[in-house]
Amino acid sequence: MGRRLIEEIYRTESRRVLATLIRLLGDFDLAEEALHDAFMAAMEQWADEGVPANPRAWLVSTGRFKAIDGIRRRARFDASLSELAARIEAAATDSAEQDEEGVEDDRLRLIFTCCHPALPADAQVALTLREVCGLTTEEIASAFLTRAPTVAQRIVRAKGKIRDARIPYQVPSRADLQDRLDAVLCVIYLVFNEGYSASSGTSLTRHDLSAEAIRLGRLLVELLPEAEAMGLLALMLLHESRRAARTDADGELVLMDEQDRSLWNRDQIDEGSALVGRALASRRIGPYTLQAAIAALHAEASSAERTDWAQIVGLYDVLARADPSPVVELNRAAAVAMRDGPEAGLALIDAILKRGDLADYQLAHSARADLCRRLGRTPEARASYQRALELTRQEPQRRFLERRLRELPNGV
Amino acid sequence: MRYLCLIYDEEKKVGGMSKSEADAFMGEYFAFTEGIRKSGHYVAGEALQPVQTATTVRVRNGKVSTTDGPFAETKEQLGGFYMIEARDLNDAIQIAAKIPSARLGSIEVRPVVDFTKEREDRERQQQAQQV
Numbered sequence: 001m002g003r004r005l006i007e008e009i010y011r012t013e014s015r016r017v018l019a020t021l022i023r024l025l026g027d028f029d030l031a032e033e034a035l036h037d038a039f040m041a042a043m044e045q046w047a048d049e050g051v052p053a054n055p056r057a058w059l060v061s062t063g064r065f066k067a068i069d070g071i072r073r074r075a076r077f078d079a080s081l082s083e084l085a086a087r088i089e090a091a092a093t094d095s096a097e098q099d100e101e102g103v104e105d106d107r108l109r110l111i112f113t114c115c116h117p118a119l120p121a122d123a124q125v126a127l128t129l130r131e132v133c134g135l136t137t138e139e140i141a142s143a144f145l146t147r148a149p150t151v152a153q154r155i156v157r158a159k160g161k162i163r164d165a166r167i168p169y170q171v172p173s174r175a176d177l178q179d180r181l182d183a184v185l186c187v188i189y190l191v192f193n194e195g196y197s198a199s200s201g202t203s204l205t206r207h208d209l210s211a212e213a214i215r216l217g218r219l220l221v222e223l224l225p226e227a228e229a230m231g232l233l234a235l236m237l238l239h240e241s242r243r244a245a246r247t248d249a250d251g252e253l254v255l256m257d258e259q260d261r262s263l264w265n266r267d268q269i270d271e272g273s274a275l276v277g278r279a280l281a282s283r284r285i286g287p288y289t290l291q292a293a294i295a296a297l298h299a300e301a302s303s304a305e306r307t308d309w310a311q312i313v314g315l316y317d318v319l320a321r322a323d324p325s326p327v328v329e330l331n332r333a334a335a336v337a338m339r340d341g342p343e344a345g346l347a348l349i350d351a352i353l354k355r356g357d358l359a360d361y362q363l364a365h366s367a368r369a370d371l372c373r374r375l376g377r378t379p380e381a382r383a384s385y386q387r388a389l390e391l392t393r394q395e396p397q398r399r400f401l402e403r404r405l406r407e408l409p410n411g412v
Numbered sequence: 413m414r415y416l417c418l419i420y421d422e423e424k425k426v427g428g429m430s431k432s433e434a435d436a437f438m439g440e441y442f443a444f445t446e447g448i449r450k451s452g453h454y455v456a457g458e459a460l461q462p463v464q465t466a467t468t469v470r471v472r473n474g475k476v477s478t479t480d481g482p483f484a485e486t487k488e489q490l491g492g493f494y495m496i497e498a499r500d501l502n503d504a505i506q507i508a509a510k511i512p513s514a515r516l517g518s519i520e521v522r523p524v525v526d527f528t529k530e531r532e533d534r535e536r537q538q539q540a541q542q543v
Contacts (some may be wrong), residue, residue, distance in 0.1 A: 029506055032503070032506065033451075033506070036451060036499075036503075037451055040450075040451060040452050070447070073443065073447070074443075076443070130500075130502065136413075136499060136500030136501075137500040137501040137502045137503075138413070138500055138501060138523075139500075148501050148523070149501065151501075152501040152502050152505055155502050156502065156505060
């Protein structure tokens with residue numbers, strides 16, 4: 001009975017078992033302890049008796065038994081605990097026998113609880129990565145360039161909040177589902193973006209986080225095939241498909257119009273495009289699906305020139321109505337520049353900047369600089385590149401902007 | 413990963429317990445230790461004699477000097493430690509919260525530096541030199 005087999009079972013089953021134990025025991029900390037004890041018991045018992053037919057059910061019932069046992073032992077010092085043990089025992093026997101569907105529901109319960117809007121955003125992210133994905137506190141801290149004690153405290157506080165505020169461990173009702181799902185999608189997209197385009201630091205891409213976000217997105221689509229969940233998964237896959245082309249051999253940033261499209265990952269594009277199709281067919285089209293549809297048009301074009309810019313502008317128009325934001329307007333302006341020429345795009349960007357909305361947004365200034373460069377308005381291009389440079393916190397971005405500045409024709 | 417849980421107690425508080433209180437407190441400690449042994453978290457652990465038994469040693473300019481007691485006067489004193497093996501910091505915090513003294517004093521949880529990589533590097537270098 002190999003240790004490796006148990007490790008494999010831990011990898012595939014521990015999150016499911018944890019999700020069910022949280023429901024049965026009504027407490028994150030108790031459930032984590034029970035999960036640990038169940039695997040300890042498995043190491044001993046499975047060595048002699050072999051792996052049971054249904055290891056997941058075995059782990060759940062062993063974990064539950066160990067938890068009750070542990071509470072009983074501690075109750076010797078704290079009488080209030082014996083009541084808790086009795087309550088858990090009673091509650092658990094009612095629902096101990098869970099069918100597969102029930103267990104899958106537990107995973108959804110866990111996701112919705114970790115992404116509960118009563119928790120601060122950074123706590124939602126940390127809790128989801130630790131409890132749903134099984135990352136360690138230290139791994140989360142290093143991925144987000146934070147200190148481990150900071151992440152640990154976020155998690156401790158979040159669990160305390162769930163306990164004290166009695167945040168229910170359930171999948172939201174149909175009426176609340178849309179809002180609550182938005183919160184979950186937001187957490188997943190945040191994790192993805194942190195991995196795809198790190199907000200600071202020397203590495204442009206922290207691949208593991210993006211991969212984790214895609215895994216989460218897949219899990220969500222599997223458990224809850226809502227249109228926007230598919231839209232988000234599609235969006236992440238379509239972005240991810242360009243990863244190999246986004247940086248050159250020296251680690252320098254390559255913009256989409258200059259990327260070697262043969263490096264784009266076809267499998268991811270196909271999967272993403274198919275998901276866009278499914279999401280659009282549902283007729284409940286939201287912002288993630290629209291963004292994914294735009295990304296799919298890019299992915300399917302053989303070059304920047306051959307991209308269907310008219311349709312992209314059209315999709316941005318819909319997106320700007322569904323989810324109005326200056327960043328959407330900026331992206332729309334860039335698409336208009338491709339459809340109608342740089343002058344038209346520049347006018348739109350200048351209008352946005354004039355409102356002061358994106359005055360400190362690096363990409364607005366670098367987009368403006370790029371259009372000025374193409375129009376031969378060198379001094380304006382230089383000023384905008386410089387402004388973008390002041391705002392960037394990311395090393396590859398900084399080098400990219402410096403290169404663009406150097407490449408501008410000298411003089412006026 | 414390994415974590416050192418440093419246990420800080422107010423010696424006055426612990427010393428001021430009645431016999432039955434002190435017995436119960438000890439009983440809790442034994443039960444806690446037994447629990448983390450069973451769960452596989454336990455690596456090592458000891459209780460320390462009171463702070464007045466401490467001697468602080470320094471070497472300056474090759475001369476050994478000693479002073480009584482610890483470095484600084486504090487309200488809480490280091491009274492013992494557990495070395496534990498835990499999955500991550502939150503796991504370690506969860507275990508530390510169950511140390512009986514966590515209710516009276518405080519527990520400082522410190523991750524242990526893992527020198528495995530450095531040691532392996534050094535061994536590889538030494539082997540390379542021998543070749």
